Amino acid sequence: MAILEVKDIKKSFGKTEVLKGVSFSLNEGEVLSIIGSSGSGKTTLLRCINFLETADSGLITVDGDVIFDGADKSKKNAKETREKQLKIGLVFQQFNLFPQYNVLDNVTLAVKLQAKERPDYKQNKKQILAEIEEKALKLLADMGLSEKIHNYPCELSGGQQQRVSIARAMALEPKILFFDEPTSALDPELTGEILKVIRELAKTNMTMVIVTHEMTFAKEVSDYIVFMDNGVIAEEGKAQELISNPKTERLQAFLSKISD
Amino acid sequence: MFSVVNKELLEGFLYNVELFTITLLLSLPLGLIVAFGSMSKFAPLKVLTRGFVWAIRGTPLMLQLFVVMYMPGLVFGWQIPGSNPRMTAAVIAFVINYSCYFSEIYRGGIESIPKGQYEAGQVLGMTKTQTFFRVVLLQVVKNIVPPMSNEIMTLIKDTSLSNVIAVTEIIMAANAFSGKGLIWPLFYTGIFFLLFCGILTIVFNKIEKKLDYFKS
Ligand SMILES: Nc1ncnc2c1ncn2[C@@H]1O[C@H](COP(=O)(O)OP(=O)(O)O)[C@@H](O)[C@H]1O
Ligand SMILES: [Mg+2]
Numbered sequence: 001m002a003i004l005e006v007k008d009i010k011k012s013f014g015k016t017e018v019l020k021g022v023s024f025s026l027n028e029g030e031v032l033s034i035i036g037s038s039g040s041g042k043t044t045l046l047r048c049i050n051f052l053e054t055a056d057s058g059l060i061t062v063d064g065d066v067i068f069d070g071a072d073k074s075k076k077n078a079k080e081t082r083e084k085q086l087k088i089g090l091v092f093q094q095f096n097l098f099p100q101y102n103v104l105d106n107v108t109l110a111v112k113l114q115a116k117e118r119p120d121y122k123q124n125k126k127q128i129l130a131e132i133e134e135k136a137l138k139l140l141a142d143m144g145l146s147e148k149i150h151n152y153p154c155e156l157s158g159g160q161q162q163r164v165s166i167a168r169a170m171a172l173e174p175k176i177l178f179f180d181e182p183t184s185a186l187d188p189e190l191t192g193e194i195l196k197v198i199r200e201l202a203k204t205n206m207t208m209v210i211v212t213h214e215m216t217f218a219k220e221v222s223d224y225i226v227f228m229d230n231g232v233i234a235e236e237g238k239a240q241e242l243i244s245n246p247k248t249e250r251l252q253a254f255l256s257k258i259s260d
Numbered sequence: 261m262f263s264v265v266n267k268e269l270l271e272g273f274l275y276n277v278e279l280f281t282i283t284l285l286l287s288l289p290l291g292l293i294v295a296f297g298s299m300s301k302f303a304p305l306k307v308l309t310r311g312f313v314w315a316i317r318g319t320p321l322m323l324q325l326f327v328v329m330y331m332p333g334l335v336f337g338w339q340i341p342g343s344n345p346r347m348t349a350a351v352i353a354f355v356i357n358y359s360c361y362f363s364e365i366y367r368g369g370i371e372s373i374p375k376g377q378y379e380a381g382q383v384l385g386m387t388k389t390q391t392f393f394r395v396v397l398l399q400v401v402k403n404i405v406p407p408m409s410n411e412i413m414t415l416i417k418d419t420s421l422s423n424v425i426a427v428t429e430i431i432m433a434a435n436a437f438s439g440k441g442l443i444w445p446l447f448y449t450g451i452f453f454l455l456f457c458g459i460l461t462i463v464f465n466k467i468e469k470k471l472d473y474f475k476s
Contacts, residue, residue: 052379078387086385096380099474100398109394110384154475172384 001064003028003207004176009058010070011041011048018044019055020231026176026224029205033218033239036228037254042211045228046180049209050090051081062087063175086114089174093181095165097153104149107136107168114172132171139167143197159190163197170201177201179210195221215258219243227251265437265445272433273452275347276419279429283354283415290355291362298367309363316360321353322421328353329425350422354415361411369404370396373476399476409464413457 002025011019018041026032034042048055048068057070067084097106111132115121121128140149143163153161162182169177179198183191195217201208202221212218218225222239227250235248246252297309316324329349332338342348373396381391423432430449437445 050383052382082385082387085383090383092376092380094376096374096376098377098380098395099476100395100402110381110386113386113390113394152474168384 002026002061003063004209005059005061006045006049007059007061009045009048009055009060011044011053011055018231019048021058022228022231022233024226024233024236026207026209028207030223031202031208031210031221033222033225034209034211034228035213035215035218035225035254036234037257040228041231042228043180046090046178046209046211050088050178051085052090086172087175089169089172089177091162091166091169091177091179091182093184095153095158095161095185097161097165097168099153102150102152103140103145103156103164104133104136106153106164107140107171108132110168111136111171136167136171139170140164142200143167144193157190158186159193162186162194166194166197166201170206176207176209179208179212181211181213183212183214213258215243215255227254229254265442265448268433268436269430269445269449269452272428272430273449275422275427275429276416276452277456279347279350279354279419279422279427280416282351283358283419284412286351286355287358287362290359292366294359294363295366295370298363299370313360313363316357317364321357321418322424324353324357325350325421325425328356346425346427347422349425350419350427354418354422358411358415362408365404365407365411366400368407369400372403373399398471402471402474402476405464405468405471409460412464413460416456416460417453 004026006025007023009019009022010017022041022045024032034045036042044053047053048058049060051068055068055070058068059066059070060068062084065084065087067087098109101109112129115128115132118128137146137149140146143166145160145163145167148156148160148164153164156164162185166177166182182198183194186194191214195214198208198210198217199221210218210222219239225237225239225242226233227235227242227246227248229250235242235246235251242251243255246255294309294313297305298313300306300309329340329346332340339345340348377395377399378391381388381395386394420429420431423429423435426432430452431446434445434449437443
């Protein structure tokens with residue numbers, strides 16, 4: 001069964017319809033890449049799934065739970081929304097690390113706040129916090145950041161900052177991790193380290209949705225690719241096939257423009 | 261003579277320091293509340309708050325002192341209670357005035373925080389309150405230390421204005437001497453303010469240094 005189902009998502013800003021009915025689904029452990037030229041609605045789609053925007057209509061299901069239903073107009077309970085939010089994670093193009101916290105605290109802050117709501121928090125506080133820390137250290141080690149845990153974001157390169165933000169998202173153990181052009185804010189020589197980290201995550205069967213302009217990377221790391229154009233999915237398919245053998249003219253044009 | 265002048269001026273300056281301290285303690289939190297009002301999504305509250313702030317910032321503090329001192333009596337026949345009603349009036353006028361100035365500094369500081377910080381908090385499942393207090397607030401504090409320190413230095417000097425409603429602050433005390441033909445105490449009051457501002461400068465530099473470890 002699909003872990004993520006997105007059905008007929010529509011979203012307008014004022015009079016401009018940015019998403020004109022987008023549907024796709026994703027199986028657990030698979031990687032989906034979303035490609036498409038700038039302005040085609042990729043970021044808006046990710047933001048709608050991650051509650052940063054509210055879609056006008058459509059249905060989103062994660063792991064069988066409806067996290068968004070456009071037909072349900074009742075006022076949303078903030079606590080429930082947060083619980084749904086925690087099922088998924090988002091890595092921003094601009095990292096958005098918390099500047100006043102060091103690397104380790106960036107990764108543990110939200111998890112620790114989350115832990116406070118556990119009924120056994122008061123009794124087992126020490127142990128719970130130690131476990132959170134240990135897990136964060138493990139994640140940061142996986143990201144190659146063990147040396148940097150006490151550094152502040154302003155002391156890190158862009159690539160290191162993005163790796164911290166990936167660790168921060170992973171620390172909440174999301175079922176699906178979304179990336180919005182995770183390498184676009186980086187100097188070209190730093191994109192490699194991020195792509196490597198994402199490849200490693202893919203090997204651990206992390207379910208991921210990646211908006212990217214790195215075609216070679218998308219082709220190699222993803223199971224499935226969706227091509228967005230002007231607010232709709234213009235073409236989709238198995239990664240290798242879609243890139244090597246595009247069927248629509250729009251995708252052909254997009255791919256030839258990118259490879260220039 | 262010198263010691264007599266010193267004693268009198270110091271007694272006067274205690275009023276300045278008292279007014280300064282009470283105003284600061286009350287206006288710093290009140291200013292934040294006013295700032296939230298002026299950023300409210302509820303339009304009437306926002307318009308009302310901004311209008312009020314505009315009126316306070318657009319009129320002289322001296323005028324506001326007169327209004328607080330004499331309006332209640334003239335309009336409602338009501339006297340400000342307490343053992344030192346003049347000081348109370350000064351405190352009220354100063355707190356209102358400075359809350360409005362501080363609110364604008366807070367607002368600038370809060371609005372300068374990138375949207376991405378709030379969004380990161382939200383995506384990480386933090387509540388709005390958690391995001392504000394754990395993520396945004398310290399960045400705001402860092403951003404507003406320079407304008408705040410300016411405003412707070414102005415405050416200690418502004419406290420002298422309270423003598424227009426006859427609070428016996430330092431310049432009033434010095435004036436009493438010049439009435440008897442002794443002019444130098446008036447100029448000498450500057451030393452008190454300079455010393456006080458010197459201490460403030462050191463304190464604010466310390467705070468700035470403390471917050472130097474991160475860049476927002
Ligand atoms: N908050 C917003 N208000 C108005 N228009 C927006 C907003 N966000 C995005 N758009 C518009 O929606 C379109 C799609 O944007 P976006 O989703 O960022 O595309 P992509 O990520 O594919 O480049 C663009 O034309 C953009 O100007
Ligand atoms: Mg985008």
